[in-house]
Amino acid sequence: VMLWNLQKARPLWTTNLQECGTEEDSLQSAGQLFNPPLAHSLSVASCGNIFGCGAQDGKVRIFRVTGLKFEHELEFRGHSLGVSQVLFMPESYCLLTGGNDGKVLLWDVSNDIGKQQKSPAKSLHKRKGQAAATARKDGKLNKVASNEHARILPKLTIEHGEKVNWITVESRLQALETQFQDLDSSLQKLAQKFEVQAELLEKERSQDTAWISALEDRYHC
Template structure:
């Protein structure tokens, strides 16, 4: 049964973010922004004028009290210790922003918008230092951990791209529709539900990332050098996958869909075997697992191409279209926070192992 955090918003909650210290930020329709502690009581509220929706929030990795929020086509910088008027405001995008990402060094912010542009801002000068582009709406962008000048993006042009800030063009591009026809030639010409890419997330190792798409599938990619390869795919949602989120320091992936489900997947059996462990705890769990468990949990590329059924580790029947997911620790236990079309936030417990 979900706990519900209410009282922070009057309209639909559109985005969520969590700091490393456990503070949660939420953005909603008509310029509403709220901060939450672990008890589910609003720790601060702010109405940003004009009444543009707050569509993305991101905490600084280096300074957890610094909060970035997109407000229409603008970005505001706030002090989470005393939520009041923005400390700074800048605008480099021309259309509404869909996603914000800040690199680990807190030197660059990337803002993806409806025009397909990704504006990369130098946070010292607050000026755009690079403009990257998709041919349609750019829905998601993420910096890679341990690689402050490398980022990945996806959009409604069905493109997934790998970028380096030293270059204006992508290092590598994959079209999800082409992946679909290559893996299943019989599907060519029959794609009534094209894989528009909605969300992506990079694992803590920096070389594995997941992408959720409109066709209900989740695709896992492995980055090697200046390119990435289609490693694995599985379908767990009957409608579009609106959110994907790798949990910190693991290869556990949370997905949220337009079908109202939130699913937890363990993809460590395949993608983890060629990676340095993102956490000692993950290696301990794998070492302690009996041989049969490790074998049963192994996900390989051949199996995915044969449409083998990959089962989620946890299924949450949330019941409403998922707008955003985030994960945080509350009272020593991990929780997934879910934003939907309502004005409240749902909080669900997650397994510990």
């Protein structure tokens, strides 16, 4: 996972998800790691400096951007297979995840990161001169205890039945815009039908006028 400076087109910070493992994961050797934590999907929260990452190992990892880098905040698992999609809900710390196991899960991590939220500038300033508290130790990220966030459980589970390839959430404005577009399309179709009916009525009126004229001519004769 990489943080980029788009103006200079170069990465500012890089994290290997294999270094974000728990103590439980660290007991496994590289040969026993059947589902390596390949990053599949990223989503940034509305605050702008919290993002989630779904990986092949079935875990969701939450990171906090602090200045020119980002730190591993917490992680949790709810999917038996890889997490293919991660999406933060607008204006909240609720997120949806979709997996290769055919499940869609709703999570609420506001109690874990919302109250600890800090601006990137303040967070970076606080960490200056605190080398012992940096995210890296001996070239590796600090491990997160396996039971540290065991309390994080999904609030809702939807059995989709097939691999989840895409998740999207429509805002109220987008939903209203879609409804207005549908209404406008329906009005246009109704207007076209009225035009067709008006043309038919005009033809019938012309035919009636012709018949009346013919009958009048016949009886006058």
